[in-house]
Structure formats: structure tokens, C-alpha cells
Amino acid sequence: MRLRTSRSALPGFALTLGITLAWLSLIVVLPLALLVLRPWTLGVAGVWHSIAEPRVLAALRLSFGAAVLAAAVNVPFGLLVAWVMVRYRFPGRNLADSLIDMPLALPTAVAGIALTALFAPKGWIGMLLTPLGIKVAYTPLGILVALVFVGLPFVVRTLEPVLMDLPLEAEEVAATLGATRAQTLRRVVLPALMPALLAGFAAALARGIGEYGSVIFIAGNMPMISEIAPLLIVIRLEQLDYAGAAALALVMLLASFAILLLLNLLQWRMGRRAS
Amino acid sequence: MTPVSGIAGAPLAPTTERPAIQAGLIVLTILLLVVLLLLPLVVVFVEAFAHGLGAVVGALVEPEAIAAIELTLVVAAVSVPLNTVCGLAAAWCIGRFRFPGRRLLITLIELPFSVSPVISGLVWVLLFGANGWLGPMLDRAGVRIIFALPGLILATVFVTFPFVARTLIPLMQEQGAAEEEAAITLGATGWQIFRRVTLPNIRWGLLYGVLLCNARAMGEFGAVAVVSGHVRGQTMTMPLQIEALFNDYDWVGAFTIAGLLSLLALVTLAVKATLEWRIGRRGGALL
Numbered sequence: 001m002r003l004r005t006s007r008s009a010l011p012g013f014a015l016t017l018g019i020t021l022a023w024l025s026l027i028v029v030l031p032l033a034l035l036v037l038r039p040w041t042l043g044v045a046g047v048w049h050s051i052a053e054p055r056v057l058a059a060l061r062l063s064f065g066a067a068v069l070a071a072a073v074n075v076p077f078g079l080l081v082a083w084v085m086v087r088y089r090f091p092g093r094n095l096a097d098s099l100i101d102m103p104l105a106l107p108t109a110v111a112g113i114a115l116t117a118l119f120a121p122k123g124w125i126g127m128l129l130t131p132l133g134i135k136v137a138y139t140p141l142g143i144l145v146a147l148v149f150v151g152l153p154f155v156v157r158t159l160e161p162v163l164m165d166l167p168l169e170a171e172e173v174a175a176t177l178g179a180t181r182a183q184t185l186r187r188v189v190l191p192a193l194m195p196a197l198l199a200g201f202a203a204a205l206a207r208g209i210g211e212y213g214s215v216i217f218i219a220g221n222m223p224m225i226s227e228i229a230p231l232l233i234v235i236r237l238e239q240l241d242y243a244g245a246a247a248l249a250l251v252m253l254l255a256s257f258a259i260l261l262l263l264n265l266l267q268w269r270m271g272r273r274a275s
Numbered sequence: 276m277t278p279v280s281g282i283a284g285a286p287l288a289p290t291t292e293r294p295a296i297q298a299g300l301i302v303l304t305i306l307l308l309v310v311l312l313l314l315p316l317v318v319v320f321v322e323a324f325a326h327g328l329g330a331v332v333g334a335l336v337e338p339e340a341i342a343a344i345e346l347t348l349v350v351a352a353v354s355v356p357l358n359t360v361c362g363l364a365a366a367w368c369i370g371r372f373r374f375p376g377r378r379l380l381i382t383l384i385e386l387p388f389s390v391s392p393v394i395s396g397l398v399w400v401l402l403f404g405a406n407g408w409l410g411p412m413l414d415r416a417g418v419r420i421i422f423a424l425p426g427l428i429l430a431t432v433f434v435t436f437p438f439v440a441r442t443l444i445p446l447m448q449e450q451g452a453a454e455e456e457a458a459i460t461l462g463a464t465g466w467q468i469f470r471r472v473t474l475p476n477i478r479w480g481l482l483y484g485v486l487l488c489n490a491r492a493m494g495e496f497g498a499v500a501v502v503s504g505h506v507r508g509q510t511m512t513m514p515l516q517i518e519a520l521f522n523d524y525d526w527v528g529a530f531t532i533a534g535l536l537s538l539l540a541l542v543t544l545a546v547k548a549t550l551e552w553r554i555g556r557r558g559g560a561l562l
Contacts, residue, residue, distance in 0.1 A: 017364075112496075
């Protein structure tokens with residue numbers, strides 16, 4: 001393959017790259033670089049102190065824990081939805097397809113108050129759960145519900161193209177060799193979907209860790225119990241503790257990038273083994 | 276010996292699930308989609324109209340609500356064109372040229388997607404806030420960025436930065452540069468190529484990217500919450516106004532504005548479905 005460089009026949013490379021780099025530096029890179037620098041005005045010990053507070057650790061544990069759990073719930077949910085959407089035909093399928101994108105199109109604050117209204121003790125769903133002794137709104141369970149809501153499309157949309165490209169021949173061969181349908185799904189289809197399932201899990205997780213708008217209304221925001229890390233950043237900013245807010249933000253960014261890098265590596269290894 | 280061929284009577288192991296299982300899975304899926312995704316949308320409108328149409332109209336003509344709607348439109352009207360121009364520039368250099376650092380550039384462009392909305396607002400407070408790097412200097416000059424319109428715009432631009440570029444780059448790579456290269460051999464200038472060849476080819480993708488960018492710009496909550504300062508009637512965008520009304524137990528007011536934003540979301544989804552039908556491609560994520 002011939003490598004096209006900036007000496008391509010087309011004009012405008014320098015101009016468009018210039019605009020892109022200037023805008024990107026000004027809007028994204030420079031502000032994030034300053035975020036990385038800011039905590040250290042506290043000194044290393046100061047940063048450690050501001051992170052090691054029990055309230056901060058509880059918030060980080062909650063944000064990462066709830067995001068992992070919600071992403072894990074969304075793996076079977078997403079697999080079910082993607083499988084049905086790709087493999088089966090049924091009336092209302094196009095409508096269902098549009099519905100899947102709802103959490104991405106609906107502003108997070110709208111989702112937040114809507115879920116709260118649904119799951120509050122007197123809400124349509126809360127009403128059914130209260131007699132069973134299940135409290136969702138204003139508890140950590142509410143956070144999980146909100147994160148499952150925002151994360152579902154990430155798993156479905158990651159799986160769908162892979163499912164569509166999955167060669168049917170493999171399933172036919174398994175069937176002619178005498179495998180039952182359940183065996184084929186478990187031994188042939190599921191392993192082929194593993195990298196995509198992991199990628200969907202990672203995408204839902206990445207979204208869930210930093211999620212704010214859809215969570216804070218339903219969470220109840222009790223310190224040590226249902227207070228998420230992004231909310232603690234907001235609280236520190238309101239107290240004009242900029243360095244403390246930046247320190248917490250930096251920990252969140254580093255931890256989520258580390259997790260995503262790990263998942264990417266795992267996915268890459270799985271993909272290589274499969275091919 | 277049992278026959279191995281389906282023709283001989285005993286069917287082979289099936290290559291799809293039994294009809295009963297299929298029906299069960301379809302019902303389960305519809306149930307999940309309705310309870311988890313449709314009900315929240317429905318409840319928005321039911322709560323808004325809980326006290327009748329009059330209350331909804333009353334909530335809409337509330338001066339604070341009008342101010343929030345105006346501010347949201349202004350923020351989107353500034354942020355979306357800026358990111359559209361830059362997104363087009365990024366799509367041109369990344370989609371039409373190969374150069375070292377290209378992958379890194381794509382990663383950096385998508386970076387705002389993997390940053391918490393709160394952090395997207397925080398970076399601007401660290402820069403321009405009262406205790407920020409430039410805060411004291413701006414204060415002396417009498418310029419307000421945080422807790423004012425410029426801050427809201429900066430936070431929104433950061434959050435919506437990737438949408439246009441991200442929609443256009445795969446589209447332009449898929450289309451290839453053959454038509455543009457033909458135009459250049461025919462003597463077209465760069466601007467002519469862009470206007471007469473590239474733009475008509477990418478117009479639906481561009482429209483979709485701009486629409487996504489706009490939907491997020493009008494619906495962003497976390498990033499603007501951090502830089503807004505929550506001055507009623509002045510620095511409250513629609514999502515922030517929703518929060519304020521909800522916390523005041525004014526559910527009709529909160530859900531009325533939420534209903535407006537839900538309509539925007541429904542329009543976005545409808546346009547997506549239409550464009551997919553036009554382009555004939557399915558199952559892309561609305562990201």
C-alpha cells in the first residue's frame with residue numbers, strides 16, 4: 001500500500017491540521033494539563049491527605065464499585081437485546097432499535113429526575129417494590145439503576161456489528177456435527193463474542209465511573225453511603241478547595257484510564273487468540 | 276442407525292432457537308426496553324401534565340424558565356458552530372491524509388468522552404475561577420468567565436468537542452479521496468473541491484454530527500453545573516433549571532422543562548432513524 005503523506009495531491013493539509021491542533025490544544029489538552037499540575041500545589045503529603053480521607057475513599061469505592069456492577073449487569077442485558085435485535089424479526093423492531101439509543105439522547109438531568117420519579121416509594125415502580133422491602137430511590141441501589149440505564153446502549157451497540165458479522169457457517173457446522181443448539185451457543189457463539197462483550201463492558205464502565213447527572217437525583221447523596229466521587233469534586237469546588245478537587249479528579253482519571261488500558265489489553269489478547 | 280440427514284425425517288440440531296424460546300426472548304427484550312428505557316420518557320410527560328395543560332403553560336411562561344431556555348439556545352448557538360468548523364477541519368486532515376501521530380490525534384479528539392462531565396467543568400474553574408491560575412488577573416481586569424456565559428460556553432465546547440469529527444472521520448475514510456483527486460486534476464481549487472465535492476458527499480453525516488453535538492450542548496448538565504454558579508434567571512441553562520425546580524419540589528415546573536428537552540431527544544432519535552434509512556446502514560451507536 002502506498003503511504004499517503006502530507007504531500008498528497010489534495011490541498012488544505014497544513015490549514016486543517018493547524019486549526020485542529022490549535023483548537024484541540026486550547027480546549028482539551030491545555031486545560032487537562034493544568035488539571036494534572038494543580039493538586040501538587042498541596043505538596044505530595046497534602047495530596048495524599050486529601051485523598052486518604054475516609055469520605056473520599058468511600059465515594060471512590062462507590063463510584064467505581066457501582067460502575068463495575070452496572071456494567072456487569074449490562075453484559076447479559078446487552079447480550080439479550082443485541083441477540084434479539086440482530087437474529088429475530090418481530091413487529092415494532094424498528095421502534096425498539098430507536099429506543100435503545102434513548103439513554104444517549106436523553107439529557108442526564110432529565111433521566112435523573114425521571115428515574116427518581118419512577119423509583120420513589122410512590123412512583124410506578126417504587127410502589128411495586130416497597131411492599132417487598134426493596135428501597136431503590138435515595139440508596140446505593142438507585143445509583144446502580146441509573147448506571148444500568150445509561151450504560152445499556154454501550155453494550156448493545158458494541159455487540160450488534162460483531163453479531164451481524166458472525167459467520168453462520170460455524171453454527172451450521174456445529175449443528176451438523178451433532179451439537180445441540182445450547183452447546184453451539186456456549187461453545188461456538190459465546191467465545192466469538194467475548195472480545196465484544198469485554199469492549200461493551202469497558203465502554204459502559206467508562207461512562208459509569210464519571211456519571212453525574214442521572215445519578216445525583218436518585219442517589220440521596222448521603223456522605224459515606226450514597227455520595228459519588230464526582231459530587232465530592234463539586235462540593236470541594238464550592239468550598240474553594242481547588243487543589244483538593246483537582247486531586248480527586250486526577251485520581252479518578254488515572255484509575256479509569258488504568259482500568260480501560262487493562263481491559264483493552266485483555267480484549268486485544270482475546271482477539272488474537274480467536275483469530 | 277439413526278439418519279443424519281434432515282430429509283430422512285429426524286431433524287438436524289437446529290441452527291436457530293426453537294420458536295417458543297425465540298418468542299420468550301423477544302418478550303423479555305421488549306419488557307426490558309419498556310421498563311428501563313421507555314417508562315422514564317413516559318413519566319416525564321405524565322408528571323408534567325399531572326395538573327393539566329394550564330400548569331404546563333404556566334411553567335413555560337415563568338420568567339426564569341424563559342431565561343433558561345434563552346441561555347441554553349445562546350450557549351448552543353455559539354458552541355455548536357465552533358465545534359462544527361473544527362470538526363470539519365479535523366475530519367479533512369485525518370480522513371484525507373496519513374501522517375505520523377494520526378492515531379494519537381484521534382485519541383485526543385475523543386478524550387472528552389472519557390472524562391467525567393464534572394471534570395470537564397472543573398478544568399475551566401481551575402483556569403479562570405477565583406482561586407484559579409488566571410482568576411486574580413481576570414478579577415483585576417473586571418472580566419468574568421466562571422459563573423458567567425463564557426464559562427458555560429467553554430464547558431459546553433469541551434464536552435461536545437468530539438461529536439462532529441467522530442461522525443465524519445469514518446465516513447470520509449470509507450468514501451475515499453478519488454472524487455476529490457479527480458476534481459483537482461480538472462483544475463478545481465481547494466475551496467471548490469470542498470464545497471462542490473466533499474460537502475455534498477458528507478452532508479447527511481455532517482447534519483447528524485451537528486445534531487448530536489447540539490443535543491448534547493443543550494442537554495449537558497454536569498460540566499455546566501460546575502461553572503454556572505446557579506444564579507436564578509441569569510446563569511441557569513435548562514438542565515440546571517430542572518435541578519433547581521426539582522429541589523424546590525416544583526415537579527410540574529421541572530418536568531415541563533424536562534419535557535422540552537425530551538422532545539429534543541425524540542427529534543434527535545427520529546432524525547437518526549431517518550438518516551440510517553437514507554444511508555441504508557443500521558445499528559450505529561448514537562455517540
